[in-house]
Amino acid sequence: MDSSATYRFVIADDHPLFRGALKEAVGKLFGTAEVFEAGGFDDLQSLLEREGDMDLVLLDLAMPGVRGFSGLLYLRAQFPGVPVVIVSANEEPGVIRRCMEFGASGFLPKTLGVDVMRGAIRTVLEGGVWTPPDIDLSGGTDAETRDLVGRLSTLTPQQVRVLMMLSEGLLNKQIAYELKVSEATVKAHVSAILQKLGVESRTQAVIAAAKIEAGQWPRPLN
Amino acid sequence: MDSSATYRFVIADDHPLFRGALKEAVGKLFGTAEVFEAGGFDDLQSLLEREGDMDLVLLDLAMPGVRGFSGLLYLRAQFPGVPVVIVSANEEPGVIRRCMEFGASGFLPKTLGVDVMRGAIRTVLEGGVWTPPDIDLSGGTDAETRDLVGRLSTLTPQQVRVLMMLSEGLLNKQIAYELKVSEATVKAHVSAILQKLGVESRTQAVIAAAKIEAGQWPRPLN
DNA sequence: CGCCGCATCATCCTTAAGTCGAATGCGACC
DNA sequence: GGTCGCATTCGACTTAAGGATGATGCGGCG
Numbered sequence: 201m202d203s204s205a206t207y208r209f210v211i212a213d214d215h216p217l218f219r220g221a222l223k224e225a226v227g228k229l230f231g232t233a234e235v236f237e238a239g240g241f242d243d244l245q246s247l248l249e250r251e252g253d254m255d256l257v258l259l260d261l262a263m264p265g266v267r268g269f270s271g272l273l274y275l276r277a278q279f280p281g282v283p284v285v286i287v288s289a290n291e292e293p294g295v296i297r298r299c300m301e302f303g304a305s306g307f308l309p310k311t312l313g314v315d316v317m318r319g320a321i322r323t324v325l326e327g328g329v330w331t332p333p334d335i336d337l338s339g340g341t342d343a344e345t346r347d348l349v350g351r352l353s354t355l356t357p358q359q360v361r362v363l364m365m366l367s368e369g370l371l372n373k374q375i376a377y378e379l380k381v382s383e384a385t386v387k388a389h390v391s392a393i394l395q396k397l398g399v400e401s402r403t404q405a406v407i408a409a410a411k412i413e414a415g416q417w418p419r420p421l422n
Numbered sequence: 423m424d425s426s427a428t429y430r431f432v433i434a435d436d437h438p439l440f441r442g443a444l445k446e447a448v449g450k451l452f453g454t455a456e457v458f459e460a461g462g463f464d465d466l467q468s469l470l471e472r473e474g475d476m477d478l479v480l481l482d483l484a485m486p487g488v489r490g491f492s493g494l495l496y497l498r499a500q501f502p503g504v505p506v507v508i509v510s511a512n513e514e515p516g517v518i519r520r521c522m523e524f525g526a527s528g529f530l531p532k533t534l535g536v537d538v539m540r541g542a543i544r545t546v547l548e549g550g551v552w553t554p555p556d557i558d559l560s561g562g563t564d565a566e567t568r569d570l571v572g573r574l575s576t577l578t579p580q581q582v583r584v585l586m587m588l589s590e591g592l593l594n595k596q597i598a599y600e601l602k603v604s605e606a607t608v609k610a611h612v613s614a615i616l617q618k619l620g621v622e623s624r625t626q627a628v629i630a631a632a633k634i635e636a637g638q639w640p641r642p643l644n
Numbered sequence: 645c646g647c648c649g650c651a652t653c654a655t656c657c658t659t660a661a662g663t664c665g666a667a668t669g670c671g672a673c674c
Numbered sequence: 675g676g677t678c679g680c681a682t683t684c685g686a687c688t689t690a691a692g693g694a695t696g697a698t699g700c701g702g703c704g
Contacts, residue, residue, distance in 0.1 A: 356681060369626035372661070383660095384684045391662060392681095401690090402661075403625045404591030410632050578650060594691070606653050613692065623660085624691075645704105652698075661690065668683075674676090 206230075207325065210247060212238040213260040213287065218310070222258060222287070225314045226321055241271055245278075254282050255325060258308075261288040261299070268413040269302055270364055276303040277357035283324055293335050298412075301349050306330040348408055351397050359396070362389040367406045428452075429547065432469060434460040435482040435509065440532070444480060444509070447536045448543055463493055467500075476504050477547060480530075483510040483521070490635040491524055492586055498525040499579035505546055518553060520634075523571050528552040570630055573619050581618070584611040589628045 207230055213219045216239065223235050236251065238244035241263050248254060263271060275284050283305035288295070291309040299307050305324045308317055309332055320330040355363065358379070365375045372390065376383040390402060399405050429452050435441045438461065445457050458473065460466035463485050470476065485493060497506055505527035510517070513531040521529050527546045530539055531554055542552040577585065580601070587597045594612065598605040612624060621627050 358682070366625070367629070369621070369623060369629050371623070373659095381682080382684060384686090385682070387660095387662060388683075391664095394662080399591070400662095401591060401593070403588070403628055406625055406629060407589070407591050407632075410629075580651065603651085604653055606655085607651075609692065610652080613694095616692080622692095647703085649702090650700085652700105654697085655695090657693085659690105659692080661688100663688075664686085666684085668681105670681085671679090673678080 206232045206234060207255045208234045208236070208251070208253075210236045210238055210244060210254055210257045212241070212244040212257060212263060214239055214263055215260075222317075225317060226258075229318050229321065244275075248275075248279055248282065254279075256305075256321065257282055257284045258287050258321075259284050261286055261290065261295075269298060270367075270413065272299060272302050272304060273352065273360055274364060277355065277360035280357070285321065285324055285330075291332065291335075296331060296335060298349065300329075300331065302353060307332065345411065348397070348412060352409075352412065354396050355393065359389050359393050362386060363393050363405065363409055366390070366393070366402050367409050369406075428454045428456060429477045430456045430458070430473070430475075432458045432460055432466060432476055432479045434463070434466040434479060434485060436461055436485050437482075444539075447539060448480075451540050451543065466497075470497075470501055470504065476501075478527075478543065479504055479506045480509050480543075481506050483508055483512065483517075491520060492589075492635065494521060494524050494526060495574065495582055496586060499577070499582035502579070507543065507546055507552075513554065520571065522551075522553065524575060529554065567633065570619070570634060574631075574634065576618050577615065581611050581615050584608060585615050585627065585631055588612070588615070588624050589631050591628075 209226060211219050211222050211226075213222070219237050219239070223237065227233055227235050236247055236254075238247050244257070244259075244263075248257075257275065259271065259275065261268065261271070272284060272286065275282070284303070285306035285308060286299045286304050287308045287310060288299075289310045291311070296307045306320055306329060308320055308330075312320075312332070323330045361379065362375055365378065370378075372383050372386045376386045379386070390405075393405055394400060394402070397405055397408050399408055431448060433441050433444050433448075435444070441459050441461070445459065449455055449457050458469055458476075460469050466479070466481075466485075470479075479497065481494065481497065483490065483493070494506060494508065497504070506525070507528040507530060508521045508526050509530045509532060510521075511532045513533070518529045528542055528551060530542055530552075534542075534554070545552045583601065584597055587600065592600070594605050594608045598608045601608070612627075615627055616622065616624070619627055619630050621630055
């Protein structure tokens with residue numbers, strides 16, 4: 201089998217209908233494409249662990265089990281070699297920009313036409329990056345947030361995992377158990393995270409992380 | 423001077439124009455009313471400390487120095503005797519409901535007519551509670567959040583202050599310094615907070631508190 | 645007045661958190 | 675191959691966090 205011709209995709213979206221449609225659309229792009237589906241973040245995770253390298257993951261930002269960008273950040277950390285294209289109903293420039301900053305290879309608004317999507321996916325498969333045209337990717341975010349995003353992207357895969365568990369309020373001991381390492385190791389990771397984020401305690405770290413997730417959308421509360 | 427006839431108000435809003443208009447509107451309600459203004463939360467705070475009992479505070483939810491409901495919660499904790507009426511551009515039922523749960527005496531959407539506002543303020547001054555008509559105050563919020571709101575409202579004034587400082591990532595030592603009490607006292611408060619919120623660590627406490635502030639508005643991010 | 649809730653503080657103890665130094669392993673680069 | 679950097683791992687040590695107990699003062703309330 202010619203491996204260069206057989207692409208392997210994952211479509212991760214909690215909406216089965218949309219998943220199916222997307223599968224149809226991209227499946228016909230290449231005759232020999234192998235398309236996997238994941239309905240939740242856990243599915244996606246075990247799929248990637250089981251199946252090994254993928255050529256592309258199409259990820260819905262609003263998947264069950266993920267709040268916002270964490271999923272993307274986590275994926276990029278855990279499987280640095282797998283390109284991720286975000287598929288989202290939201291097309292605010294700020295969201296798109298943030299996704300690209302977190303290492304996405306592309307951003308597909310769900311409102312896009314099938315033909316455009318195909319072109320975009322082709323671009324990414326060839327190693328490129330695709331974002332919607334007529335979108336202003338520059339500026340917009342406040343300096344503090346931008347700084348924090350930069351800091352977050354310096355975290356190593358394991359550190360991202362630890363930070364996400366910190367944000368769930370877990371103890372070092374619990375994190376150690378989950379990751380199957382010693383508590384000393386977790387502490388080392390936490391220390392590194394604190395340094396990289398420029399904060400002084402785990403509590404401040406989760407506050408900083410929470411800011412990224414919820415912080416700066418056009419505030420709906422007042 | 424007849425104290426029962428001289429009402430003392432505070433108008434707290436960061437928008438000077440609106441503050442002025444509101445002052446005009448309520449000032450003429452009673453000939454002898456004394457109206458104070460505050461452009462920021464710190465102003466409001468020092469004003470209340472300096473001037474003592476007020477008959478009413480008109481508080482904008484989106485004031486500088488306050489994120490969301492903390493301001494209300496804090497005011498109600500620090501000055502339990504002063505009725506607070508929220509004035510907000512936002513009129514989502516969820517927000518209104520939350521305000522009332524946190525002890526507001528009324529909620530005035532900024533879109534309200536002057537005459538209606540006057541009636542509402544009169545109602546509150548007579549010890550009543552006023553919310554916009556044709557608003558569904560029941561249901562809506564998920565059980566978890568409602569539970570948490572209930573727990574938060576059992577916190578004592580000082581505990582609210584401590585919780586807000588926890589949410590800023592301060593150490594017990596720093597909180598002790600700010601509040602001019604010993605670290606032992608802070609620890610006592612923290613322990614009480616953890617119990618009341620039903621969590622096990624300061625980090626989980628700030629996560630819980632953050633959920634209330636940003637958590638469950640109709641999600642704008644995707 | 646006595647009771648109770650709130651706030652304050654101390655002491656002792658256990659556990660969690662965080663820092664420091666250091667070892668290992670792995671991939672990149674010369 | 676050797677070396678450099680980096681991620682991951684870990685143990686020892688220091689400091690912070692949190693629980694338990696007990697105690698004091700103060701203001702409201704039946």
